[in-house]
Amino acid sequence: MKKNIVFSGIQPSGKLTIGNYIGAIKQWVKMQNKYNCFFCIVDLHTITLKKKNFDLNNAILDTLSIYLACGINPKKSVIFIQSHISEHTQLSWILNCYSYYGELKRMTQFKNKLIKYNFKNINSGIFFYPILMASDILLYQTSYVPIGEDQKQHIELCRNIANRFNNNYGNIFNIPKPCILKYGSKILSLQETKKKMSKSDNNYNNIIYLLEKKENIFKKIKLAKTDSDKTRKIKYDIINKPGISNILNIFASLTGEKITNIVKNFNGKMYNDLKYETSKVLIYFLEKIQENYYNIRNKESFLKDIIYDGNIKAKKIAKINFLKIKKKINLLK
Numbered sequence: 609m610k611k612n613i614v615f616s617g618i619q620p621s622g623k624l625t626i627g628n629y630i631g632a633i634k635q636w637v638k639m640q641n642k643y644n645c646f647f648c649i650v651d652l653h654t655i656t657l658k659k660k661n662f663d664l665n666n667a668i669l670d671t672l673s674i675y676l677a678c679g680i681n682p683k684k685s686v687i688f689i690q691s692h693i694s695e696h697t698q699l700s701w702i703l704n705c706y707s708y709y710g711e712l713k714r715m716t717q718f719k720n721k722l723i724k725y726n727f728k729n730i731n732s733g734i735f736f737y738p739i740l741m742a743s744d745i746l747l748y749q750t751s752y753v754p755i756g757e758d759q760k761q762h763i764e765l766c767r768n769i770a771n772r773f774n775n776n777y778g779n780i781f782n783i784p785k786p787c788i789l790k791y792g793s794k795i796l797s798l799q800e801t802k803k804k805m806s807k808s809d810n811n812y813n814n815i816i817y818l819l820e821k822k823e824n825i826f827k828k829i830k831l832a833k834t835d836s837d838k839t840r841k842i843k844y845d846i847i848n849k850p851g852i853s854n855i856l857n858i859f860a861s862l863t864g865e866k867i868t869n870i871v872k873n874f875n876g877k878m879y880n881d882l883k884y885e886t887s888k889v890l891i892y893f894l895e896k897i898q899e900n901y902y903n904i905r906n907k908e909s910f911l912k913d914i915i916y917d918g919n920i921k922a923k924k925i926a927k928i929n930f931l932k933i934k935k936k937i938n939l940l941k
């Protein structure tokens with residue numbers, strides 16, 4: 609039987625965090641064994657944001673090395689670079705013509721960027737970003753998209769566009785489903801627990817990088833905001849106790865232990881006890897990833913070969929599927 613297709617991607621916009629791992633990459637590693645997986649490095653999304661002294665080429669190799677270090681296996685999955693497969697942007701133009709200004713304007717991520725940039729200097733790439741993302745997904749006839757909670761709305765839009773297209777032209781696109789973890793799909797920023805942990809945050813104390821040094825882990829987790837309710841009880845309650853629930857989520861995601869069990873084990877203990885143990889779990893876990901990473905990151909020709917192979921595999925499928933789409937809309941006889 610033909611395996612279902614999984615597609616996901618991460619922007620090479622900076623150093624990846626434990627949020628990227630817990631919310632996305634961890635699921636990818638598991639899915640490799642069951643599905644036909646495409647894991648993309650979405651560099652065209654990254655250029656919507658302009659950063660000074662940012663070396664995109666290096667960042668792509670960093671991201672690839674992290675994928676590999678976390679256990680994404682190029683023998684099982686297709687790992688490739690978005691900008692190298694021209695069909696992504698070509699399909700993106702077509703889908704632009706089947707989506708509405710109004711629906712893009714309503715995207716929460718876009719609205720947040722408008723506020724962040726004070727309605728000035730917002731480039732159109734940021735506006736059209738979700739359409740390029742829809743193209744990434746639809747181009748491969750994807751069934752499942754493992755992502756973090758923040759991308760849910762973009763997948764909803766992608767599904768709407770795909771359905772619209774199908775209603776016009778017959779069943780051309782598979783309608784993809786998001787895979788969002790119940791716990792861990794949104795690791796919160798350590799200091800500002802109202803927002804997610806983000807690799808583009810300027811406050812480094814909000815983030816634990818996958819390449820974070822041991823000393824920093826203890827320090828940052830210790831500094832993490834916890835909740836000042838009277839009980840100071842260790843309890844999972846994401847609404848009223850987001851800080852401590854976030855720490856519990858990190859602990860649970862990395863050990864595979866159930867949250868209820870962890871809470872039971874820490875019964876009567878202090879926030880700091882949980883924080884200390886969580887730091888130890890993180891250090892143990894990140895050690896292996898970091899070791900793998902530093903073993904491969906400077907082997908540039910090895911990394912470039914992986915990209916080369918992945919691009920060939922992705923291109924083959926993208927080309928066939930894109931031709932079918934062109935035919936459907938009478939761009940090609």
Ligand code: TRP
Binds near residue numbers: 745
């Ligand atoms: N927008 C996603 C993010 O920032 C990255 C992305 C681009 C993506 N294209 C995708 C994720 C396709 C899943 C599928 O996290």
